[in-house]
Amino acid sequence: MKIIAAAISGLLFAFGLVLSGMTDPNKVQSFLDFGGIASGRWDPSLAFVMGGALLVTLPGFAWLRARGRRIEMQRGVKRTPLFDAHFDWPVTKSINAQLIMGSALFGIGWGLSGYCPEPAISLGVSGGISLLTFLVAMGVGMWVARRIRTQ
Amino acid sequence: MHPYLQSAIGGVCIGIAALWLMASLGRIMGVSGIAASAIAAEKDSAWRWAFLAALVIGGALFAWLLNVQGKPVASLGVLTVAGLLVGVGTVLGSGCTSGHGVCGIARMSMRSMVATVVFMGTGAITVAVLNAIGARA
Numbered sequence: 001m002k003i004i005a006a007a008i009s010g011l012l013f014a015f016g017l018v019l020s021g022m023t024d025p026n027k028v029q030s031f032l033d034f035g036g037i038a039s040g041r042w043d044p045s046l047a048f049v050m051g052g053a054l055l056v057t058l059p060g061f062a063w064l065r066a067r068g069r070r071i072e073m074q075r076g077v078k079r080t081p082l083f084d085a086h087f088d089w090p091v092t093k094s095i096n097a098q099l100i101m102g103s104a105l106f107g108i109g110w111g112l113s114g115y116c117p118e119p120a121i122s123l124g125v126s127g128g129i130s131l132l133t134f135l136v137a138m139g140v141g142m143w144v145a146r147r148i149r150t151q
Numbered sequence: 152m153h154p155y156l157q158s159a160i161g162g163v164c165i166g167i168a169a170l171w172l173m174a175s176l177g178r179i180m181g182v183s184g185i186a187a188s189a190i191a192a193e194k195d196s197a198w199r200w201a202f203l204a205a206l207v208i209g210g211a212l213f214a215w216l217l218n219v220q221g222k223p224v225a226s227l228g229v230l231t232v233a234g235l236l237v238g239v240g241t242v243l244g245s246g247c248t249s250g251h252g253v254c255g256i257a258r259m260s261m262r263s264m265v266a267t268v269v270f271m272g273t274g275a276i277t278v279a280v281l282n283a284i285g286a287r288a
Contacts, residue, residue, distance in 0.1 A: 005175035006198035010205025012168035013180070013249075018213040020161025021154065024221035029287065032271070032278040045158040050252055052162020053169065057257035060170035081177035088177050089258070092245070095265050102244025103251075107270035109236030111277025114224050116248045117183045117241060120234075121203060122210025123221065130223035134234040141238020142187040149243050 001083045014122045020049040023123055025114025032111050065089070098149060169254050172202075181250020182206070183241035224287070244270070 021027050022045075030036070030043035068079035068087065081087055110116050115134055123131055169180040176198060178185075189199040214220070225233065241247045244266055246255060251270075255263020281287045 002176055002198045003201040006172065006202040007205040009168045009172040009175075009180060010202040011209040012164050012171065013182075014206050014209025015213050016161040016164030016166075016168060018161070018210060018217055018219050019164065020158040021219070022158075022161070023210065023214060023219060025224045026222070029224060029278050029281075032274045033282065034275050035279050035282060045155060048155045048158040049162035049165065050248075050256075052159035052164075053166035053253045054162075054257055055159075056163055056166025057169050057253055060166070061173065061254075061257045064170075064173060081173070082175045084176045084178075086177055087173070088179065090179060090255075090260070093260075093262060095262050098243050099245060099262060099266055100269055102240045102242065103266040103269040104240070104244075104273045105236045106240025106244055106247060107273030107275075108277050109233040109238075109240060110248075110270060111274035111281070112225060112236070113230055113233035115230075115233065115237065117186060117237060118206075118247070118249055119210075119221070120237075121182065121186065122206045123214065124207050124210070126211040126214060127221075127223075130225075130227065130230055133227050134230040134237075137231045137234025138238040139186075139190055141235040141240075142183070142242050143190055143238075145239040145242035146187060146191055 005083050013118070016049075016053075017119055017122050020052075021045055022049055023119040025119075028114040028116070028119075029111065102145075165249070165253060169249070169257075173254075179250055179254045181246050181254060183237075183247040184245070184250055187238075187242050240270070 017023055027043055027045055031046035033042055036042040071079045113134060117138065120131060120134055120138065124135055172178050172180040185199045185202055189196050189203060223230065246266060251263040251266040256267060
């Protein structure tokens, strides 16, 4: 069930990515081109994608958490997800140099290529040698960074 | 359909995917984290590989069905550097556009909001530099 549930999420995500146009790196770069707002060459699509997603996740996550708390209080039982043992909500709160540094580097790579991990992975098979190159480099970067980062 | 509306509907699908992953498996839909953990062969990663496989198969299938194409905008050399930066950056920064941008902001996490502003900021600066030196396709 866990595998099927994860696959449903991946398929829905892929559909959303393709439909939203975010698999086109030129569209992503055009969003990041804030200098083009005045001249009208700016493409706000990505903001609509994030807005659409937040429209679901903002109330959805709040509902999941409130419901979990309520059930725990009323019945004293720990609320679990449908097919797993516990909710793995992130607990890290610190805003540190590693977070800022990492996000800054990610942004540079994102701007250079127009790819963040999502569309790069979802286009992996069909995107040819360019995307494979990007994906291999991304995988190497992830592997190396996991060795040097501190929790 | 207006392209912005289409983008927003695509976004809603992405949001539903994130909400479903949390409701069913209790996990944040952060693609960089899922990929990095899968590569590192963390235990209990079967669901991660299933998610990634569905993302790849779905991406190819829907791009074909909707006849969507995305041409690379950079050379192989630039893509290699960009890939390394994205890989290192998302691990050190603990997330990317999905984990921080969609899920983190939805949790009202200050950490994710800061991360999102930073990567959008450096992304914008990078594109501005590419424009300035005439290196954008």
